[in-house]
Amino acid sequence: MDAIMLQEKLVERLLCPRVRTSRQKEKQYVGFATLPNQVHRKSVKKGFDFTLMVAGESGMGKSTLVNSLFLTDLYKDRKLLNAEERINQTVEIIKHTVDIEEKGVKLKLTIVDTPGFGDAVNNNECWKPITDYIDQQFEQYFRDESGLNRKNIQDNRVHCCLYFIPPFGHGLRPVDVEFMKALHEKVNVVPLIAKADCLTPSEIKKLKDRVRDEIERFGIKVYQFPECDSDEDEEFKQLDKELKECCPFAVIGSNTVVEARGQRVRGRLYPWGIVEVENQSHCDFVKLRNILIRSHMHDLKDVTCDMHYENYRAQCIQDMTSKLTQDNRMESPIPMLPQSTPDVETDRLIKMKDEELARMQEMLNKMQQQIHDGKDQ
Amino acid sequence: TPHSCKTVPGPGMGDFSYVGIDAILEQMRRKAMKQGFELNIMVVGQSGLGKSTLMNTLFKSKVSRKSVQATSQEKIPKTIHIKSVSHDIEEKGVRMKLTVIDTPGFGDQINNENCWQPIMKFINAQYEQYLQEEININRKKRIPDSRVHCCIYFIPPTGHCLRPLDVEFMRRLSKVVNIVPVIAKADTLTLEERDFFKQKIREELRANGIDVYPQKEFDEDAEDRMINDKIREMIPFAVVGSDQEYQVNGRRLLGRKTKWGTIEVENIAHCEFAYLRDLLIRTHMENIKDITSSIHYEVYRVRRLNENNTAVAHANGLPQHHMTSHEM
Numbered sequence: 001m002d003a004i005m006l007q008e009k010l011v012e013r014l015l016c017p018r019v020r021t022s023r024q025k026e027k028q029y030v031g032f033a034t035l036p037n038q039v040h041r042k043s044v045k046k047g048f049d050f051t052l053m054v055a056g057e058s059g060m061g062k063s064t065l066v067n068s069l070f071l072t073d074l075y076k077d078r079k080l081l082n083a084e085e086r087i088n089q090t091v092e093i094i095k096h097t098v099d100i101e102e103k104g105v106k107l108k109l110t111i112v113d114t115p116g117f118g119d120a121v122n123n124n125e126c127w128k129p130i131t132d133y134i135d136q137q138f139e140q141y142f143r144d145e146s147g148l149n150r151k152n153i154q155d156n157r158v159h160c161c162l163y164f165i166p167p168f169g170h171g172l173r174p175v176d177v178e179f180m181k182a183l184h185e186k187v188n189v190v191p192l193i194a195k196a197d198c199l200t201p202s203e204i205k206k207l208k209d210r211v212r213d214e215i216e217r218f219g220i221k222v223y224q225f226p227e228c229d230s231d232e233d234e235e236f237k238q239l240d241k242e243l244k245e246c247c248p249f250a251v252i253g254s255n256t257v258v259e260a261r262g263q264r265v266r267g268r269l270y271p272w273g274i275v276e277v278e279n280q281s282h283c284d285f286v287k288l289r290n291i292l293i294r295s296h297m298h299d300l301k302d303v304t305c306d307m308h309y310e311n312y313r314a315q316c317i318q319d320m321t322s323k324l325t326q327d328n329r330m331e332s333p334i335p336m337l338p339q340s341t342p343d344v345e346t347d348r349l350i351k352m353k354d355e356e357l358a359r360m361q362e363m364l365n366k367m368q369q370q371i372h373d374g375k376d377q
Numbered sequence: 378t379p380h381s382c383k384t385v386p387g388p389g390m391g392d393f394s395y396v397g398i399d400a401i402l403e404q405m406r407r408k409a410m411k412q413g414f415e416l417n418i419m420v421v422g423q424s425g426l427g428k429s430t431l432m433n434t435l436f437k438s439k440v441s442r443k444s445v446q447a448t449s450q451e452k453i454p455k456t457i458h459i460k461s462v463s464h465d466i467e468e469k470g471v472r473m474k475l476t477v478i479d480t481p482g483f484g485d486q487i488n489n490e491n492c493w494q495p496i497m498k499f500i501n502a503q504y505e506q507y508l509q510e511e512i513n514i515n516r517k518k519r520i521p522d523s524r525v526h527c528c529i530y531f532i533p534p535t536g537h538c539l540r541p542l543d544v545e546f547m548r549r550l551s552k553v554v555n556i557v558p559v560i561a562k563a564d565t566l567t568l569e570e571r572d573f574f575k576q577k578i579r580e581e582l583r584a585n586g587i588d589v590y591p592q593k594e595f596d597e598d599a600e601d602r603m604i605n606d607k608i609r610e611m612i613p614f615a616v617v618g619s620d621q622e623y624q625v626n627g628r629r630l631l632g633r634k635t636k637w638g639t640i641e642v643e644n645i646a647h648c649e650f651a652y653l654r655d656l657l658i659r660t661h662m663e664n665i666k667d668i669t670s671s672i673h674y675e676v677y678r679v680r681r682l683n684e685n686n687t688a689v690a691h692a693n694g695l696p697q698h699h700m701t702s703h704e705m
Binding site: 057058059060081082083119120121122123124126166167168169170173174175178195197198199200201268269270271272273274275276281282 | 423424425426427453485486487488489490533534535536537538539540541542543544545561562564565567568577580581584585633634635636637638639640641646647
């Protein structure tokens with residue numbers, strides 16, 4: 001459902017039951033019911049941000065899917081390594097940022113790519129650079145949050161991690177299990193079945209059942225959709241139920257437009273037929289897009305802030321206080337901040353902003369001085 | 378080329394100039410029919426790439442390990458297992474003992490270092506077994522041939538290029554066995570993607586000095602070279618396997634049915650399964666066996682006979698120092 005529509009619906013619900021005489025209405029209507037609208041307007045002005053991580057072996061269609069989801073072309077100048085170059089490759093973390101605007105709403109989208117994951121012959125702990133990156137973002141936010149100047153905090157925390165499971169296997173492989181377990185308490189993990197157009201409908205069902213089963217068996221905590229409110233209508237509840245039963249989503253991506261059934265659609269052209277990315281009977285792309293962007297983007301951010309980040313923060317504070325007592329120092333009410341990991345870019349930005357603030361402060365002082373001098377004359 | 382002499386009865390000459398040499402072909406054929414053929418194919422690739430299904434499709438019967446073993450759910454083993462399953466199949470009076478050698482666990486672990494070793498060991502063990510029989514004083518009339526004639530290597534259809542694991546495996550094993558690489562589950566690639574992928578793979582095979590079947594150095598004559606060059610332009614074959622039949626245009630065909638169409642396995646406009654089948658079975662089967670016995674096996678034999686160690690003590694594979702000198 002549209003964010004705007006939701007807000008309007010809310011306002012309606014709040015106002016409707018109070019239909020009485022106009023006089024009584026005036027008396028009882030305070031006016032804060034418009035608050036959601038005000039928040040909404042402010043958010044639109046401020047803009048939103050969202051950080052999405054994609055992980056999985058090379059060739060699973062990650063880049064294509066990201067481009068399909070956000071209708072972007074983020075990987076235009078990418079160079080693919082060949083096998084020889086990959087032999088000594090380690091897992092890298094690469095960020096792409098793009099500003100998207102639609103109907104006046106601005107989104108700053110950051111895609112965190114993880115090339116090299118799972119591609120080597122020996123993939124022991126290949127997830128470590130990824131967990132380190134996520135921790136670093138938490139740490140940076142923790143420092144900023146605990147700092148004195150909190151006006152320009154940049155939130156680089158990862159809100160969601162799409163994990164691409166190959167469709168070729170019979171379920172989860174050892175590397176899939178280990179990766180998801182290393183990440184499930186740090187980020188919202190959304191497992192996907194990649195390149196789903198190589199599976200028949202019965203194979204997809206079998207694979208999904210198997211993956212769901214193994215996720216439960218291995219105790220992997222993937223992102224859970226929040227429960228429906230009990231007062232939602234039946235249609236909404238039914239949709240929600242279907243969504244949950246569809247996990248993991250079997251997706252296909254495409255950046256090419258083909259002609260199918262007299263229409264131009266995004267799809268893949270095979271000699272035996274055309275796969276349409278946005279056809280719900282072909283794959284779950286539409287469901288994934290709706291979840292990620294249209295209905296659950298905010299919840300993904302909330303869970304990241306309220307659960308994953310708070311867990312990190314609590315753990316951090318615990319570690320620090322236990323270290324303090326170990327060191328036999330005086331217990332200070334505010335724990336010392338953790339050692340910052342060198343992040344040149346962020347440091348530079350913070351320095352810039354600090355300098356700017358200092359300049360503005362100076363100007364203000366000057367102006368005040370002038371006014372004061374003016375008064376005196 | 379050897380000087381060939383053909384006697385053809387001229388008009389009005391009767392049977393004086395016809396010797397009947399060519400009748401030997403018929404004799405050989407009859408003997409072969411009586412004896413039957415042996416073919417040992419190994420399949421190597423990660424779990425779920427359709428190895429068992431492809432074997433069943435190739436031989437149009439349930440010859441794979443999975444069809445024989447009752448497995449409730451396919452589990453990835455923690456180490457590599459080598460499992461052989463043999464079947465006697467017959468077609469138009471010709472009998473064949475087909476052995477499919479499966480390698481579950483290959484490439485499925487987090488750390489796949491040296492996962493080619495058990496496979497290399499197995500292949501050498503078959504050569505060793507044959508050698509033992511050969512050097513016996515009292516030899517069997519027909520030595521049972523368990524040597525791996527062909528190793529089909531399944532490349533996952535990523536569409537990008539070979540993975541380090543693929544290069545490592547093929548580089549080492551192409552020196553001891555005929556490797557036929559295939560692109561597995563090719564119904565996930567469009568024709569464009571498939572051509573790009575194949576080109577990349579061929580480039581990488583060349584760059585790494587990997588000689589897959591049909592190897593250029595074993596072409597016997599110009600005719601061979603011409604035929605094999607055409608094949609070398611096409612490998613690796615992009616295959617799709619299926620053991621289910623569907624009704625398409627009034628015919629029953631092997632295929633895969635999806636919501637957007639039915640993939641016909643034997644239709645060369647859809648995938649290259651038919652080319653693989655023709656290569657392995659209809660045209661080059663004898664050549665594959667020939668190269669195994671007259672080249673790969675002979676290399677092994679010469680090396681073993683040059684050693685000073687007793688064959689008995691090392692019946693299960695080459696001693697370590699020979700293994701390393703053999704590898705690049």
